[in-house]
Amino acid sequence: MATVLKHPSSLPVGDVIGALALFEGLDTPAFERLNAAAQRLNIPKGKLLHLQDDPADYFYVIVQGWVKLFRETLEGSEAIIDVLTSGHLFGENAVFENDCYSCAAEAIEDTTLISLPTALLKELIASSNQLALNMLSSMSRHRLQQHREIEHLNVQNAPQRIGCFLLRLCKPDQPVPVTLHLPYDKTLIASRLGMKPETFSRALAKLKEQTGIRIVGPTVYIDRLQALVSYTCNHCSTSFPCDDLG
Amino acid sequence: MATVLKHPSSLPVGDVIGALALFEGLDTPAFERLNAAAQRLNIPKGKLLHLQDDPADYFYVIVQGWVKLFRETLEGSEAIIDVLTSGHLFGENAVFENDCYSCAAEAIEDTTLISLPTALLKELIASSNQLALNMLSSMSRHRLQQHREIEHLNVQNAPQRIGCFLLRLCKPDQPVPVTLHLPYDKTLIASRLGMKPETFSRALAKLKEQTGIRIVGPTVYIDRLQALVSYTCNHCSTSFPCDDLG
Numbered sequence: 215m216a217t218v219l220k221h222p223s224s225l226p227v228g229d230v231i232g233a234l235a236l237f238e239g240l241d242t243p244a245f246e247r248l249n250a251a252a253q254r255l256n257i258p259k260g261k262l263l264h265l266q267d268d269p270a271d272y273f274y275v276i277v278q279g280w281v282k283l284f285r286e287t288l289e290g291s292e293a294i295i296d297v298l299t300s301g302h303l304f305g306e307n308a309v310f311e312n313d314c315y316s317c318a319a320e321a322i323e324d325t326t327l328i329s330l331p332t333a334l335l336k337e338l339i340a341s342s343n344q345l346a347l348n349m350l351s352s353m354s355r356h357r358l359q360q361h362r363e364i365e366h367l368n369v370q371n372a373p374q375r376i377g378c379f380l381l382r383l384c385k386p387d388q389p390v391p392v393t394l395h396l397p398y399d400k401t402l403i404a405s406r407l408g409m410k411p412e413t414f415s416r417a418l419a420k421l422k423e424q425t426g427i428r429i430v431g432p433t434v435y436i437d438r439l440q441a442l443v444s445y446t447c448n449h450c451s452t453s454f455p456c457d458d459l460g
Numbered sequence: 461m462a463t464v465l466k467h468p469s470s471l472p473v474g475d476v477i478g479a480l481a482l483f484e485g486l487d488t489p490a491f492e493r494l495n496a497a498a499q500r501l502n503i504p505k506g507k508l509l510h511l512q513d514d515p516a517d518y519f520y521v522i523v524q525g526w527v528k529l530f531r532e533t534l535e536g537s538e539a540i541i542d543v544l545t546s547g548h549l550f551g552e553n554a555v556f557e558n559d560c561y562s563c564a565a566e567a568i569e570d571t572t573l574i575s576l577p578t579a580l581l582k583e584l585i586a587s588s589n590q591l592a593l594n595m596l597s598s599m600s601r602h603r604l605q606q607h608r609e610i611e612h613l614n615v616q617n618a619p620q621r622i623g624c625f626l627l628r629l630c631k632p633d634q635p636v637p638v639t640l641h642l643p644y645d646k647t648l649i650a651s652r653l654g655m656k657p658e659t660f661s662r663a664l665a666k667l668k669e670q671t672g673i674r675i676v677g678p679t680v681y682i683d684r685l686q687a688l689v690s691y692t693c694n695h696c697s698t699s700f701p702c703d704d705l706g
Contacts, residue, residue, distance in 0.1 A: 266697060285611050285697040293611040293697070310600035316607060339593065346592035347585065353599045354556035360606040361562060365531050365539040367613035368654035408614035451512060451531040451539070 227252045227328055230277055236303065236352055239344045251334055255327045263319040263327075270308030270315045272329040276300055279325025280398055282406075283317040294405045297322070297398065306349075309336045322398055362452070367408060370449045372417030373424065375407045377446030380427070380434055386455045392436040399432075421445070473498045473574055476523055482549065482598055485590045497580055501573045509565040509573075516554030516561045518575040522546055525571025526644055528652075529563040540651045543568070543644065552595075555582045568644055608698070613654055616695045618663030619670065621653045623692030626673070626680055632701045638682040645678075667691075 228249045266285055276298055283296045295317050298304060308315050309332055339346050366375055383394045404414035425442045428435040436442055443454045474495045512531055522544055529542045541563050544550060554561050555578055585592050612621055629640045650660035671688045674681040682688055689700045
């Protein structure tokens with residue numbers, strides 16, 4: 215559920231939630247109630263927002279920053295389900311999941327959020343078919359993203375999964391050679407891609423060797439975009455550039 | 461989206477669709493229209509029902525049999541997204557995905573389906589908030605299943621993923637020692653779990669060694685259920701028995 219927010223830090227709360235696809239076409243009284251209940255929160259890096267199975271009183275819109283959603287196994291490993299940034303929502307699904315969060319959430323950078331009560335969302339969905347349809351569209355888009363994720367975990371090897379992660383950071387009109395910045399640290403990228411740190415290092419070395427990309431600190435230089443695309447996207451059901459992953 | 465169907469092969473079409481959670485609480489005129497448009501289809505094993513990106517005129521309810529949903533990569537590998545049986549729906553999400561199927565579908569056994577027009581579903585969702593809410597609940601449940609799937613692909617090793625597959629076939633009140641039958645062939649189980657056949661064979665050998673399970677043809681004998689549970693479920697965020705995967 216991503217909406218591109220322009221200059222998010224300077225926007226009033228109403229403008230941020232007004233820009234969300236989820237609330238498109240909502241009638242004024244419903245929107246006013248959401249606006250009145252919305253609160254801006256500044257969350258420091260590293261703060262745990264909630265645990266899996268916690269009662270979900272609020273859902274959140276990310277104004278600026280990064281949030282990871284994860285689940286913890288009984289023996290203590292962490293499985294990252296998603297890493298979200300500006301314009302994404304999380305926790306809204308609790309409405310359909312016994313009012314509990316299905317994942318834990320942690321701010322991985324200093325993050326600004328807007329919180330909204332899940333009880334209000336639940337009430338409005340039951341009375342507004344427009345909101346229910348918006349939510350269905352968003353959830354369906356998310357389902358497609360998850361299909362792609364399952365596909366990649368099934369058929370791509372580790373270097374290809376890293377290649378795909380990098381290609382998703384490229385803008386469609388980006389001039390070649392491409393220079394881009396890793397959005398968060400490599401350990402987290404490894405976890406996000408379902409790799410142990412040592413697997414990630416080996417895979418990254420192989421990707422560099424196969425495609426000629428260079429990485430200096432958090433900066434990635436892609437001199438031959440087509441080489442990276444061929445290496446990665448032949449092992450996916452969609453060709454580059456794909457815009458289905460928000 | 462699973463609903464348990466009793467004696468599905470002998471049920472009239474209206475009873476099958478009437479038992480679906482998706483249509484619960486739907487008003488009589490809407491239900492009558494669905495019922496009038498529903499068609500029963502007998503599909504032989506191996507028949508391709510549709511390709512990914514095909515226009516989606518119909519969605520389907522599985523009455524009896526098995527259907528695999530998959531995506532094909534540009535270089536021709538197949539990634540299995542799901543394998544579904546009686547009571548499951550597929551294709552209904554096309555309503556939110558430009559009226560195209562997001563996965564290919566193939567009958568992997570002789571299968572009986574009921575087809576329903578997606579255009580009618582789209583029309584009814586727009587006018588019935590009850591139907592929209594039912595669809596949201598189903599989609600949310602599916603989203604949780606996919607979270608679990610991503611979690612497992614990220615943190616479980618291959619023998620644990622096979623262990624999990626077997627534990628999901630156990631009924632909660634099943635007497636120990638457990639005897640169960642593999643629902644489809646091992647090659648397909650391997651693909652469903654994102655493994656190459658040789659990885660699957662090695663992983664199965666390790667699982668047998670670690671947990672004492674025995675497999676003769678399509679029959680699995682679990683003499684020490686707790687050993688299988690400990691080996692598998694400590695590497696998951698939910699303890700056995702988990703009922704969230706339909």
